[in-house]
Amino acid sequence: MTRRQLLGLMAGAALCPMGCKSVWLPGKELRIATWGGAGDDDEYARLQKRLYREFESAHPGLKLRVEAAPDSQEHVRKVLLDYIAGAMPDIVNLDASSAAVFIDNGTLMDLTPFIDRDPAFRLDDYYPNVVDVARRGKSLFAIPTDFTPMVVYLNRKLFREAGVPVPTGQWSFEKFQEIAKALTRPGVYGFEFANWMPGWVMFLWNNGSDVLAPDGSRATGFFDSPKSVEAVQYLADLVNKYRVAPSLSQSAATGVDFFATARAAMKVSGHWYIVALKAAKDIDMDDIAVVELPTNLEHSVTVMYEAGQAIGKGCKHPEEAWEWLKFWASYGVQKRYNASGIAVCGRKDVEEEKLRASRGTDLERAFQSIVPSARPPWGSRVEGYDRVEDVGQKAMDAVLKNNVPVHVAVSKAAHDIDAEFSKR
Amino acid sequence: MRKDRTGYLFIAPALAHLAVFAAVPILYALWVSLFDWKILKGTMPFVGLGKYGEVLQDPSFWNAMGNSLKFTLLSVPSGMAVALLIAVLVAQQLRGMGLFRTLYYVPSVSSMVAVSMLWIYVYLPDNGLINVTTKLFGFKSVDFLNDPWWAMSALAFMSVWTGLGPRMIIYVAGLLGVPPVLYEAAELDGARPWAKFRHVTWPMLAPTNLFVLVTSTIAAFQLFTPVYMMTRGGPLDTTDVVGYHIYVEAWSKFHVSTASAQSFLLLIVTAAVAMAQYRLMKSQLEGYSAS
Structure with a gap:
């Protein structure tokens, strides 16, 4: 253990009893499985990388390791193989088009306990029909980020x-x-x-x-x-x-x-x-x-094609993974992320703001009018x-x-x- | 006895490697093929030979077998012919031949993924090397990798190039092993170059031909990387060769028991084809002597 890590550990031990949640044990890593953008150097990829770094800065000692497959099909195969091999990633970018294979085979954690005990998180902030894509009964397996009809x-x-x-x-x-x-x-x-x-x-x-x-x-x-x-x-x-x-x-x-x-x-x-x-x-x-x-x-x-973030079963750092999910689905991040035009935001506040700022004939308004007729894949x-x-x-x-x-x-x-x- | 033990010690590392990385996985696959292993659900009921019966009745598996056979027939004879031709040229005792042998061998030491990417560009419908060239002569552009009629031929054509190196080297070795005295005798009898090739070189290359034929056939039945990189078994399953089919069955559909059964059926078919080739060429090998 390095001197820096030891100092971090001591500081964490000292602060945790005081209820400070922003101190992390050193050397923790969250593996994020996603697809696309691995080698891209466009504005969208750069924004993603900036957001990853911002999360790391806000959580000292916690590192993100992004494992990006070339496409969503390869992503599904890779993550399922990881699961079979007992090396499930901590965070899984869950595409609605392949959500069933992950949810129905028990590869993901139920997020309901995290939601229930976290007053800072409000599921009402998200479109209910979008949330329901990853719902099975009372259990919820992903927090939506964005979607598109x-x-x-x-x-x-x-x-x-x-x-x-x-x-x-x-x-x-x-x-x-x-x-x-x-x-x-x-x-x-x-x-x-x-x-x-x-x-x-x-x-x-x-x-x-x-x-x-x-x-x-x-x-x-x-x-x-x-x-x-x-x-x-x-x-x-x-x-x-x-x-x-x-x-x-x-x-x-x-x-x-x-x-x-x-x-x-x-x-x-x-x-x-x-x-x-x-x-x-x-x-x-x-x-x-x-x-x-x-x-x-x-x-x-x-x-309605949709993507959300889920926590892999067997995740070694579930609390940190939940912090990541909240960060990624937060108003601040989603507002910036969504500005690229990639999709309709899963958060109502971001979309409503976008609509308020847009003109009557705007594309966003047209998309919004079509959303109610969209059904999950x-x-x-x-x-x-x-x-x-x-x-x-x-x-x-x-x-x-x-x-x-x-x-x-x-x-x-x-x-x-x-x-x-x-x-x- | 002690001498025997020393011999075994020498082959022990190779045997250990073979046991750990070949024999154990093969036996494990055989064991897996006797169950219906739902790898994602974690259930594994014993089904005996049930998976083999299922595979034998699966038209998509036989389509893949047929595609592999087609690929073998398209790529192996032409690949052998081209390799022999190049080998005859580079076996000449001329200055700089080492450079040519190296150049022809380069594709074989290149990553098959990189080579496949390169050939995707060669086959591009609008600005690929082949279409640009053929268009100069007034031919219509062909989308080689997306056309059901062309896709398999395109893969076979590429494999002639990628498989050239090893085949050529073996043929060069075979050619250099032909005793010069035989050519001298033929020349004394007034044989011209074609007659020398037909009556001396070709018969003397019989063991080399058999070796190249059997190893090329086995390799052709194991084709995977170019299909994965270039066509994904398409268009319309026309390049869904058995190696790729087994991969999809195991790691896309997660039917690992079915894939294991298919692997053993492939092993049986490949062994049968190799045996048939050996028997067909046996008569040519009889009486052969390189000394």
Whole structure:
């Protein structure tokens, strides 16, 4: 033990009986498992690093070790392997899309006891439907940081140039297709299809179907239902039949984001896309609007992708980990963190302040209006939903790339998903 | 007796290494394959050979086996042919040949992750090296790694390059082991270069060919890193080779017992293929003598 550590220990021993909570034993380390940003040097990554350092400065003797996987899928694998190996990280960045596998396998600590005995923390500060993503009965396994509904981004400039009125309220699949056709002209597509199941599964919902049964137990009878076939066919036709969206090979060949380069007028994405759009030289943010997804139902429905912070089971320093969770979810940190535009803040006060400061037509206001129609992703409730997405995406690829009939592709996918589920 | 003991002492470190890092894990995997181990839930009921039956009926496993076979057929013969051609060239007793041998060997000592990243750029649809070159001749751009028809061929083509070094070195050793007297006799009989290669070099390389064929086939069935880095088994499972399939089963789906059973089936298939290759080439080996 170094002299400095010994002094810290003595000071801690002297101050702790006086109720001082800000003194930490020396040499403690919190491992934080997250994804992305490991080697980035953009403003967002720099802010994250600054916030880590601020926490360390406020808690002498406590070090943060950030373990960032390249993407959320790798993050899930890595943390689960850590858990199996008995080396669970102290803090886990919990993505709603994969929350079930962590929560239902008992890899996380219940945060309710921490919340109950900490008067400084108010769960009411957070949006209740966002909090509920990581809730099981009375237990809560994560404090939300941010979230986003999936929306349709519009480039109003391209609408003006095509003489097409910008949609404002509810719109049907048919109307969406009609507008996409009207916007398509040489060099510009009406729509850019994001060939990524988390970005298109909501079209099934908005056609009155789903990928899984309501209890999440099976896909047959749902993913292969006539309504699902109709929704997948609808999307495939936008790309392959009506050609109002770039083909997959075209997207791959050019490697560009058609919407961000003003070569597509509409695209489905989340709040995080604003960061990319702000950096896009062909985009004037005043021309960007967001609207709800088209629907064939009475009301449009979308998905809410969310991230929160959880404490790993077996955490050696649970009190310090709880301090970190509070710090990260605090008003001060979230206000700064959220200014990047990455997502909608999980805290009501930050979002309300943002709305008060914004104008009536602001993007944030539009996002807020869509939030009530957002439901948590299947992955927050169904363990192994990542495999459903793998299989579902293969079905869409088979349709788009190999012209496999939709009913054949989704029927095979539904049976494959059921076979996967039977192994759980 | 004492001499024997000294011999065993010499091989003891290698045996210990083999036991700890090969035999024990293999036996452990065999044991795991007899249970239905839910590794996240911590349950492990005994199922006997149930997992093997399950795997044998799993079309995705056979798709992966088929893909591995396809990769083997695409990459091994072409890889051997290219390696032999290069070996014949670099086996010439000319100045500077050492440099060429080193250059051809470099890909083999490079990290496969780095090499895979490099080849992703080579295969890029718009500005990759191959597409830029073929476009000069008026060909349409191909998205090699995302096209179900091209993806496996792209991996096989890359493996010809990455596997060149070790194959070439073995062939060079084989070529240098051919007694010069045989070439002299052939020349006296009026043999031209192609006839010398066909009637002297090729038969004398039979053991080398067998060794390269068997080791290349085993390596091809174990393909993993390029698939993980470049295609993730896609598009449409066309590059989901058995090595990658087992990895996904074990560490993405956490079906470790299924993955263990698949590993043993892979072992059986690989051993059977190697045995078949040995039997097919046995006749060529008969009567072979390098002395």
